[in-house]
Amino acid sequence: MGENASVLFRESGDGETLMSRDAGDRLVPDAWVAARTGLGMDGLGVMNLGVAAADRHACGPWAKMTALSFVTPDGAGMQDISYAELAHRSNRFANGLRALGVVRGERVFVLLERCPALYVAVLGALKAGAVVAPLSAAFGPEPIRVRLALGGAAVLVTDAPCYRDKLAPMRAQWPSLRQVLLVREADNKQELPGTIDLVEALAAADDTPPGIATGPDDPALLHFTSGTTGTPKGVLHGHGVGLNLFSSAREALDLHAADRFWCTADPGWVTGTAYGILAPLLHGATVVVDAGPFDARRWFEVLERARVSVWYSTPTAIRLLMRAHAAGVKLPRPTGLRVAASCGEPLDPGAVRWGERVLGRPFHDNWWQTETGAIMLANIPARQVTPGAMGRPLAGIEARVVHRKSGGGVTVIDTPEATGELALVAGWPSMFRDYLGAHDRYGACFADGLYLSGDLVRRDARGDYWFLGRADDVIKSSGHLIGPCEVERVLMAHPAVAEAAVIGLPDPTCGERVEAVVVGHAGATLDEALARTLLAHARTHLGAVMAPKRITFAAALPHTRSGKIMRRLLRARALGLPEGDLSMLEHAEVPNEP
Amino acid sequence: MNRDEIRAGVHETLARIAPEADLTAIRADRLLRRQIDLDSMDWLNVIVGLHERFGLDIPGRDYGRLGTLDEIVDYLVAHLGGERE
Numbered sequence: 001m002g003e004n005a006s007v008l009f010r011e012s013g014d015g016e017t018l019m020s021r022d023a024g025d026r027l028v029p030d031a032w033v034a035a036r037t038g039l040g041m042d043g044l045g046v047m048n049l050g051v052a053a054a055d056r057h058a059c060g061p062w063a064k065m066t067a068l069s070f071v072t073p074d075g076a077g078m079q080d081i082s083y084a085e086l087a088h089r090s091n092r093f094a095n096g097l098r099a100l101g102v103v104r105g106e107r108v109f110v111l112l113e114r115c116p117a118l119y120v121a122v123l124g125a126l127k128a129g130a131v132v133a134p135l136s137a138a139f140g141p142e143p144i145r146v147r148l149a150l151g152g153a154a155v156l157v158t159d160a161p162c163y164r165d166k167l168a169p170m171r172a173q174w175p176s177l178r179q180v181l182l183v184r185e186a187d188n189k190q191e192l193p194g195t196i197d198l199v200e201a202l203a204a205a206d207d208t209p210p211g212i213a214t215g216p217d218d219p220a221l222l223h224f225t226s227g228t229t230g231t232p233k234g235v236l237h238g239h240g241v242g243l244n245l246f247s248s249a250r251e252a253l254d255l256h257a258a259d260r261f262w263c264t265a266d267p268g269w270v271t272g273t274a275y276g277i278l279a280p281l282l283h284g285a286t287v288v289v290d291a292g293p294f295d296a297r298r299w300f301e302v303l304e305r306a307r308v309s310v311w312y313s314t315p316t317a318i319r320l321l322m323r324a325h326a327a328g329v330k331l332p333r334p335t336g337l338r339v340a341a342s343c344g345e346p347l348d349p350g351a352v353r354w355g356e357r358v359l360g361r362p363f364h365d366n367w368w369q370t371e372t373g374a375i376m377l378a379n380i381p382a383r384q385v386t387p388g389a390m391g392r393p394l395a396g397i398e399a400r401v402v403h404r405k406s407g408g409g410v411t412v413i414d415t416p417e418a419t420g421e422l423a424l425v426a427g428w429p430s431m432f433r434d435y436l437g438a439h440d441r442y443g444a445c446f447a448d449g450l451y452l453s454g455d456l457v458r459r460d461a462r463g464d465y466w467f468l469g470r471a472d473d474v475i476k477s478s479g480h481l482i483g484p485c486e487v488e489r490v491l492m493a494h495p496a497v498a499e500a501a502v503i504g505l506p507d508p509t510c511g512e513r514v515e516a517v518v519v520g521h522a523g524a525t526l527d528e529a530l531a532r533t534l535l536a537h538a539r540t541h542l543g544a545v546m547a548p549k550r551i552t553f554a555a556a557l558p559h560t561r562s563g564k565i566m567r568r569l570l571r572a573r574a575l576g577l578p579e580g581d582l583s584m585l586e587h588a589e590v591p592n593e594p
Numbered sequence: 595m596n597r598d599e600i601r602a603g604v605h606e607t608l609a610r611i612a613p614e615a616d617l618t619a620i621r622a623d624r625l626l627r628r629q630i631d632l633d634s635m636d637w638l639n640v641i642v643g644l645h646e647r648f649g650l651d652i653p654g655r656d657y658g659r660l661g662t663l664d665e666i667v668d669y670l671v672a673h674l675g676g677e678r679e
Contacts, residue, residue: 140631293637294634295658297655316634316635317634320634320638323638323654324654324655324657326654327653327654327655328654328655329654329658330655478634478635509634510634513635532609535613535614536613536614539613539614540614544612544636549635
């Protein structure tokens, strides 16, 4: 570390980082000090994400500025909510929660489509000091059931159809769940026992700030991510996540106040909350919201009509746009677009260049995970894009390429060309604080002061990082992480299924496609009708996003000697690849050559 | 191929991709994707399935006109009717 009186640099394998002294005289990356200043949290140790996002722009000249701009259902116009209105409505929600007895640290789950109530509920619950857990409305009943139980939900905010169809039959399974607040359409007042109408619940609440003082270390967000074992992991973040959200949105997305920002990710997934709600509001930008399903032509109409200046999307959506474009759909170049970015899975070079040709802007790919809380590596707009690469570490983030040692610990690979697992020097502000109820799993993510990401990468001689794949069996499909065990467990709950293995196979559109190989119980007729029945069963319980797209049958599944399904071998067989090292294969289960 | 046969063929295509859907409860004049749980991949597979079932090329620029069951059936009737009836 070299330093002199005025300018301080920290040298690492990725170059130099400008350093500053913070209010506590600690040496920290300059970008974080700038973010603290930008968020108005200098030296006070007070940080509330809801207040920082909704209230900081709600008085003075910025109060009338549009915070949220919704594409109306008919697609013809926009419905705007100002920063002042968002501040008042989220205050009212926070006070309403407090009146219902919600105390700091309790979990408030939000399961809503992209409607105004979603944004009000997330920000209001944060202001009340509650921990917000957003769930995707695309989930079927089973993933919802598991996550509500795991998170110990105290309050759930959802809409009437979702509650009626997915939750009401299982209500008794969540003893911790005290209140269900329903967002209802005015014309649908069907009585649903055990719920409260949101409007009625908030009728008596006032819209002054609730004044709950939280600090950067107090828990704020609970996101669920999939692992290779059966249960999803509840990733806990503190209010301090806002610091990296602010600095990364500036560096990786070039986001500024008055930008009109559209993030297409579902708010139930981490990107949709972090960058679809929080980061743009922290900057005083306008969040453009479109609740409709994907449609290429309509999306380009949104880009133009909503005057989107910064656009954040996913490779699957980009590839669908490319297909539509190739099939003759006219996609006129948006006139106001300044930056286009992508995350969730690696973006192929062709898609980056397609952006350049059709949008007039290349897609800037970046990398992060639920656990990292914010973008960590990126092709930043200030530098020329390396098509196909996931970029380089942002200011203050130190990345390493490591190999795990068999007895614990890691070896850092220092050579210019390095292949191995991506690790980050632990301790950045938005780093996750725990896996809820699984502290040992949290501990297992760290070694030698590094967070181990589970993603395999190559670092080239220029310092760009390239995604190679997951170190485990987790499937990356349409930007979502899908845990094979969670899908297998649902399939195995069907009486005809003895065993199931779920794998991801390469797909030109969604990255990896979820497929299942099923072993039937003796007596089950393994035919097309059963495959269809199982598909219906999986989709009903899991939802379309998580369920397999195809189900095939096998006489047996390959297992390791310790009894684990060798998904890697199934995948190799499905793709006609070499089967690799079979020394771990349990002999009795070796099936015939495919 | 008459309108009812076409509708039955569309149902069959949907049932293959989303076998859990109760197609008798679908409102034919409302957006299909608001009533059946279809992600982007499923929707693409519906289009491909219709192409295979009816032997009709559906150009990408027409996808936006196929939002409801009625729109799909109308589209197929208009493009198949002349040749097959």
